[in-house]
Amino acid sequence: MDAKQLLAEAAALQGELEAIRHDLHRHPETGFDLAYTKPYVRKKLEEMGYAPRDCGKAGLIALAGGKKPGKTLLLRADMDALPLTEEAPVDFASLTPGKMHGCGHDMHTAMLLGAAKLLKAHEAELAGTVKLEFQPAEEIFQGSPDMLANGLLENPTVDAAAMLHVIAGVPMPNGMLQVATGGVSTASCEQYHITVHGKGGHGASPHLAVDPITAAAHIHLALQEISARELEGNEFGIFTTGRFSGGEVSNVIPDTAEMWGTIRTTDPDNAVGERIKARMREICQGVAAALRCTAEVEFYDYCPCMYVDPALGAAALRYMRELVGPAALDLNALTGGKAGGGSEDFAFVSHKVPTVTMFLAAGNSENGYRYAQHHPQVRFDDAVLAQGAAVHTWLALRWLAEHAAPTLDVGGVKTAQELHALLKEKLALPDFYGANWDAFADAVSGLVTLPEKLNFTGWDKLAARLPKDSAILKKILTEHYARTAPGQPPAACLPGMDA
Ligand SMILES: [Zn+2]
Ligand SMILES: [Zn+2]
Numbered sequence: 001m002d003a004k005q006l007l008a009e010a011a012a013l014q015g016e017l018e019a020i021r022h023d024l025h026r027h028p029e030t031g032f033d034l035a036y037t038k039p040y041v042r043k044k045l046e047e048m049g050y051a052p053r054d055c056g057k058a059g060l061i062a063l064a065g066g067k068k069p070g071k072t073l074l075l076r077a078d079m080d081a082l083p084l085t086e087e088a089p090v091d092f093a094s095l096t097p098g099k100m101h102g103c104g105h106d107m108h109t110a111m112l113l114g115a116a117k118l119l120k121a122h123e124a125e126l127a128g129t130v131k132l133e134f135q136p137a138e139e140i141f142q143g144s145p146d147m148l149a150n151g152l153l154e155n156p157t158v159d160a161a162a163m164l165h166v167i168a169g170v171p172m173p174n175g176m177l178q179v180a181t182g183g184v185s186t187a188s189c190e191q192y193h194i195t196v197h198g199k200g201g202h203g204a205s206p207h208l209a210v211d212p213i214t215a216a217a218h219i220h221l222a223l224q225e226i227s228a229r230e231l232e233g234n235e236f237g238i239f240t241t242g243r244f245s246g247g248e249v250s251n252v253i254p255d256t257a258e259m260w261g262t263i264r265t266t267d268p269d270n271a272v273g274e275r276i277k278a279r280m281r282e283i284c285q286g287v288a289a290a291l292r293c294t295a296e297v298e299f300y301d302y303c304p305c306m307y308v309d310p311a312l313g314a315a316a317l318r319y320m321r322e323l324v325g326p327a328a329l330d331l332n333a334l335t336g337g338k339a340g341g342g343s344e345d346f347a348f349v350s351h352k353v354p355t356v357t358m359f360l361a362a363g364n365s366e367n368g369y370r371y372a373q374h375h376p377q378v379r380f381d382d383a384v385l386a387q388g389a390a391v392h393t394w395l396a397l398r399w400l401a402e403h404a405a406p407t408l409d410v411g412g413v414k415t416a417q418e419l420h421a422l423l424k425e426k427l428a429l430p431d432f433y434g435a436n437w438d439a440f441a442d443a444v445s446g447l448v449t450l451p452e453k454l455n456f457t458g459w460d461k462l463a464a465r466l467p468k469d470s471a472i473l474k475k476i477l478t479e480h481y482a483r484t485a486p487g488q489p490p491a492a493c494l495p496g497m498d499a
Helices: 003-011 014-026 037-047 105-121 143-149 212-230 271-290 310-327 331-335 382-402 416-427 437-449 459-465 471-484
Strands: 053-055 059-065 071-078 128-135 160-167 177-179 183-186 189-197 237-246 256-265 294-303 306-308 328-330 355-361 407-409 455-457
Touching (some): 003 310, 003 382, 037 128, 071 382, 105 382, 128 382, 160 310, 189 271, 212 237, 310 328, 310 382
Parallel strands (some): 071 160
Antiparallel strands (some): 059 128, 189 294
C-alpha cells in the first residue's frame, strides 16, 4: 500500500471516527475510572476482529500483524479526561459536569481505533507486529507506569514506541504534524507538598504562639536560592509553588501553613531534580528550625522527561514526509532543540524503549480555535481524525518494513551440516554446536519459532529433497510449519515427510 492509498482509505473512515470521538467526548472519565470508555474501546476492537486483553488497572492491549517475522512497534492512545467543567460550544459537549475531554484524548482514542481498522485490513502486509495501547490515567501520570508494571512491553517484546498528541489554539494550519527528532522533548514533572508546623494562638499574642505563616514565607523566599544561586547556567530546573495556604481567620495564628508546587527538569537521569529535592528538604527544615517551626516535605506523582530516540525520530520524520509532504515538520528545528514545558507520562516508556512523539495541529487559533488544551473552552477540529489514523498506520507499516527480519533462503540446503554453515554465516552463529546435531536442531527450531529473528523461505524445496529419516531437519520443519501454518499437520505441508 502506498501513502496516497492509505490516506484515501483513512478518509473513508472519517465519519465513523467522528461518531466515535463525539461519543467519547460526551462521556468523559478521569484517571483509572473508565467504566464507559474501556468497554467501548474493547467492543470496537472486537468488532474489527481483535482479541484485546487487559493490562493493568484499566488499560487495553491489542495486537495486529505477527504473520510475518519482524519487530514489534507500540502505538499509544490515552483515554482519560480532565476534572474540568466543559464550556466549549460544541453540540456533543460533556454530559458529566466536572469532567471534560479537554486534552483531546478522545481524539487520540478515535484515531488509534481508526488505525486499528486500517492495520487489520492490511495485516498481511505488516512485517512484524503492532501493539496497540489504550491507556488510562495519563493526566495523573499513573497510567503509563501501571501498564509498564503489568507487562506492557512484553509478550511480544516491544522494540520501539510512538505516540501522537493533538494541539489546538496554535497559529498553525490543521494537519500540520510536528515530529520530535531526538533528545529531550518534554520536561519532567514532580509534585511537592510542604507542611510547616508551628503553634497556633491568638493574633494578639504572637509571643505565646509559633507562627507557621511567617516561617513558610521565609521558606518560600529561601527556596529561590536554589534556582538563583545553586544551579549551573546550563542546567534546566524550575520549581513553582502554585498554592500557598495557611490560616482561616484574620485574628488567629494557625497551627500549620502549607505549600504545593511542581519541579521540572530536562535532565534524562533527573540528577538535577534529585539535587533540587535534597536542597528543598534542607532549606525547609533549616529555615523552619531557625523560626522555631518544623517542616515536612513530600514529593509525589513523578513523571520523567520524554526522551526521543534520534534514529527513530529521524525515521518518523522521513515517513511522515512521505505521507503528508511539507506538512510534516521537524520539531527540533522549530524549537532549536529546546524541550517543551508540559509533561507526558508516555515518558516512562521512552526511558525503556526507543520512542518518538508527534504533535498534530487540530485547531488553528486564527480560525476560531482560540483555546489550548486544558482550557474549559478548548475545541479540537474533527477534520484531522482520519489523518491521525493514517499517521499511526503509516508509521507502523514503514518502520516495520524497514526493520523486517532478514530473509534466509534454505531452498538449496541438503544436509543439517549445510544448514549449520549457512546460519553460521548469515547470523554469525557461534560454532558451539560441534557435532551435537540435536542441540543444533533445538537452536534452529528456536530461531524458526521466534518470528522476530528470521524470515525463512525455501523450506518446501528443502523438504522435498529430504531423506524421510532426517530427524533433525524434520524437527525444524515441523516447528516452522507449526508457526506459519498452524493447525495443519506437517505432512500436509511437507511433501515427502512422514506425519
Ligand atoms: Zn493533558
Ligand atoms: Zn494529553
